[in-house]
Amino acid sequence: MSCDSPLIIALDHPSLDAALCLADRLDPERCRVKVGKELFTRSGPDVLEALHGRGFQVFLDLKFHDIPNTVAAAVQAAAEQGVWMVNVHAGGGRRMMEAARERLERHGLETRLIAVTVLTSMTADDLLEVGVSAPPATHVERLALLTRDCGLDGVVCSAQESARLRELCGPEFLKVTPGIRPQGAAQGDQRRVMTPAEAMAAGSTHLVVGRPVTQAEDPMAALLDIEKELTPPRSP
Numbered sequence: 001m002s003c004d005s006p007l008i009i010a011l012d013h014p015s016l017d018a019a020l021c022l023a024d025r026l027d028p029e030r031c032r033v034k035v036g037k038e039l040f041t042r043s044g045p046d047v048l049e050a051l052h053g054r055g056f057q058v059f060l061d062l063k064f065h066d067i068p069n070t071v072a073a074a075v076q077a078a079a080e081q082g083v084w085m086v087n088v089h090a091g092g093g094r095r096m097m098e099a100a101r102e103r104l105e106r107h108g109l110e111t112r113l114i115a116v117t118v119l120t121s122m123t124a125d126d127l128l129e130v131g132v133s134a135p136p137a138t139h140v141e142r143l144a145l146l147t148r149d150c151g152l153d154g155v156v157c158s159a160q161e162s163a164r165l166r167e168l169c170g171p172e173f174l175k176v177t178p179g180i181r182p183q184g185a186a187q188g189d190q191r192r193v194m195t196p197a198e199a200m201a202a203g204s205t206h207l208v209v210g211r212p213v214t215q216a217e218d219p220m221a222a223l224l225d226i227e228k229e230l231t232p233p234r235s236p
């Protein structure tokens with residue numbers, strides 16, 4: 001099933017049952033879903049089959065980061081399971097990203113391939129501690145340009161960087177942005193955050209939303225509020 005919405009709901013649940021319990025309340029025409037490390041490690045590919053069976057387009061967010069041959073094989077394995085999108089870490093470098101992209105092309109696999117730039121939980125101080133003295137926005141730009149050069153479809157970045165990346169890499173280059181926090185929502189471990197409306201205005205192409213929906217007392221009401229925030233008011 002195809003979906004026009006920019007929303008990707010992160011199914012960060014500890015079991016297949018818990019993830020499907022939420023998925024069964026979502027409409028695959030109104031959002032995509034994301035399967036990350038916890039859920040995939042616990043449930044394996046079964047979760048992908050279950051979500052595909054319900055008509056969802058799935059972003060498999062395993063952020064592969066390894067030598068080129070290993071990452072290319074992992075990306076191929078993900079794509080062969082029919083996921084809509086898969087990702088690697090841009091920090092794995094040019095040869096790694098090119099190997100992954102070439103592997104998909106060679107096998108005629110149409111899964112979108114994107115690269116994580118700087119995690120949305122990271123600040124300038126965090127980067128400094130791992131040897132990156134550039135501010136997050138500068139490092140994101142550098143990694144996004146490299147990602148585009150390697151022929152990938154886009155990046156994971158924070159919405160705070162979307163406007164600049166739209167200028168640098170063009171509107172078609174995907175800007176998938178976690179760290180989305182509706183007004184008043186708990187920030188948790190995220191650091192570079194924006195509200196849903198701000199993120200769309202800044203040029204994000206997709207918004208990844210986890211806890212503000214999954215941990216809400218009423219997840220469907222929380223999701224509806226976000227959808228309303230994203231729907232432009234109709235002119236009289």
Ligand SMILES: O=c1ccn([C@@H]2O[C@H](COP(=O)(O)O)[C@@H](O)[C@H]2O)c(=O)[nH]1
Binds near residue numbers: 010157212
């Ligand atoms: O830079 C990144 C890359 C991935 N994520 C993932 O997105 C969701 C965000 O969840 P929230 O609960 O809305 O914070 C989560 O699955 C992360 O693994 C990210 O946050 N930042």
